[in-house]
Amino acid sequence: MAPNIGVTGSTRNGYYIGDVNVTITDPSSASRAVKTRFKRTTSSGEEELTLSNKQASFQIKTDGTYNISAWLRDTRKQ
Numbered sequence: 001m002a003p004n005i006g007v008t009g010s011t012r013n014g015y016y017i018g019d020v021n022v023t024i025t026d027p028s029s030a031s032r033a034v035k036t037r038f039k040r041t042t043s044s045g046e047e048e049l050t051l052s053n054k055q056a057s058f059q060i061k062t063d064g065t066y067n068i069s070a071w072l073r074d075t076r077k078q
Contacts, residue, residue: 003024007021022068039070
């Protein structure tokens with residue numbers, strides 16, 4: 001099962017304005033994943049990070065277009 005990606009923030013005319021909060025969660029209580037990986041892509045490049053729990057969040061504070069993807073890493077395949 002893929003992680004859930006939630007995006008919250010103030011909007012105007014269908015666009016986010018100000019800081020945007022992104023939350024990534026593992027929806028499965030039976031999952032053995034201990035690492036959530038995510039990648040965010042902007043016009044200035046790509047960044048891939050590992051978060052060591054079943055829920056993590058970060059803020060986007062810079063204007064731009066972002067693509068965010070997330071996946072879980074099985075603890076049996078380190």
